[in-house]
Amino acid sequence: MIVVSRGFLAALVMGVIATVIAAAPATVLVGEDVRGSADVDWQPVLVAAVVAVVGALVCMGLRAVSTRRYLERAAATREVRWSPAFAYTLVIWLLLVSAGGFAFGSYLVFQSADAPVEPGSYRDNLTKYPLPLLFIGAALVAIGCAGYAALKYRRSNEFPVLEELGIARVVTPPGKLPKAEAFKVRTRFWIEGVIIDGLAFASGIVPRLLNGEKPADDELPKGLISIIGGPGIISFALLVAMFLLGWPARSSALDALRQPSSLAAIGMTGLGFAIGDQNQLAGSILATAGVILASATCLNIMDRGSQPWLGFVYFIGTYLLGYFMGQSGDPALPEGFSGWALAIGGAVFAAREGREHWRKWAALEPLRETPNAG
Helix, strand or coil: CCCCCHHHHHHHHHHHHHHHHHHHHHHHHHHCCCCCHHHCCCHHHHHHHHHHHHHHHHHHHHHHHHHHHHHHHHHHHCCCCCCCHHHHHHHHHHHHHHHHHHHHHHHHHHHHCCCCCCCCCHHHHHCCCCHHHHHHHHHHHHHHHHHHHHHHHHHHHCHHHHHHCCCEEECCCCCCCCHHHHHHHHHHHHHHHHHHHHHHHHHHHHHHHHCCCCCCCCHHHHHHHHHHHHHHHHHHHHHHHHHHHCCCHHHHHHHHHCCHHHHHHHHHHHHHHHHCCCCHHHHHHHHHHHHHHHHHHHHHCCCCCCCCHHHHHHHHHHHHHHHHHCCCCCCCCCCHHHHHHHHHHHHHHHHHHHHHHHHHHCCEEECCCCCCCC
């Protein structure tokens, strides 16, 4: 009987998800000059697949060589320095995901090319998204998957050797934090999410204000609610994902869901939407309060779920949400120098917080003090 490890299954699922997301920009590009299924050129797809497979195999070989040299250097210097494993793993994922997305996107165009693009169809919906935004989303997902794969690789091939040599050991995240520490973690994530969403909102509205354009009467209040409540939307999406991933993530999700604040947040939001048709004011107040409560507590998943993955995805998702939703609910890129400056500032902040979170939860702890440990 063939036994498949949980890590392999997780990597396979993430690979499928990353490929599907990468197919979005590929579908737009391939479909630009296609008028019928006969116009789809499969030769570039085949070339890309061959290049990706060969390139991935070469990178896997180079990664193995670099790991051996990394461990030899660590044994000689008794210091833990930066490992090149992530760099090679990232190239592997970018090659395979790009080729897979290109092939899947070409197939989607081929399947629908002989008929007019129906309103509301997949290809029609893709036209709402700026192409750079689709590429950014696909790239960030691939980077996140590469981070997971690199850490799994290092846990199997580097960390045990470093611990056996008495050089360093892996920092093991606690399964469940004490209440006071958990409150600090949830509050920190909420505040950081609010800052990221706030910069995203500002990148859209500040250029208009500088040009003398006044926002609509309800735009600022809605924007404020989206800023404060945005982290709650991402937390709910992560909670659903935890249920879909199976155990032990499902166990953590159940533990988070049965907390009184999580039940209250989901209940208030659901009730608000349910009574919105009969009493719009009461429904809006309830739904808004529920979303804000979900944001402030992160639905109790950050101190229960698997880290550093939840925190890393949280920062990426919060940043992308601001641009995929846009000022009016439609995807939009920032405009003007001030808009791009705020957007880049938000990206730098999200990347910095994600990096610090990753280092805190997935770091190596030297068994003696070294200047370059990590």
